[in-house]
Amino acid sequence: MEKKKIPAIFKEDLQNFLQSVNELDKIEQSERFCLLCSKLISLKNIQLIIPRKGDSYDYVCDSPTCVEEYNHNQ
Numbered sequence: 001m002e003k004k005k006i007p008a009i010f011k012e013d014l015q016n017f018l019q020s021v022n023e024l025d026k027i028e029q030s031e032r033f034c035l036l037c038s039k040l041i042s043l044k045n046i047q048l049i050i051p052r053k054g055d056s057y058d059y060v061c062d063s064p065t066c067v068e069e070y071n072h073n074q
């Protein structure tokens with residue numbers, strides 16, 4: 001199996017990471033959506049966190065289709 005190029009953030013660290021970048025509140029308030037399918041992002045379905053310019057982040061949900069599509073577009 002080919003290795004993914006995107007660094008994974010372990011689930012245990014996810015909450016701490018999101019807190020540190022001030023994104024945890026946004027996710028808990030249902031204000032973040034999957035970049036590909038626009039599904040609501042929650043702590044349970046985050047697959048990828050993609051840093052953007054400035055202080056914002058994009059998210060990809062745990063749908064295999066979304067992850068694959070994102071990797072293809074890189």
Ligand SMILES: [Zn+2]
Pocket residue numbers: 034035036037038039060061062063066
């Ligand atoms: Zn998605």
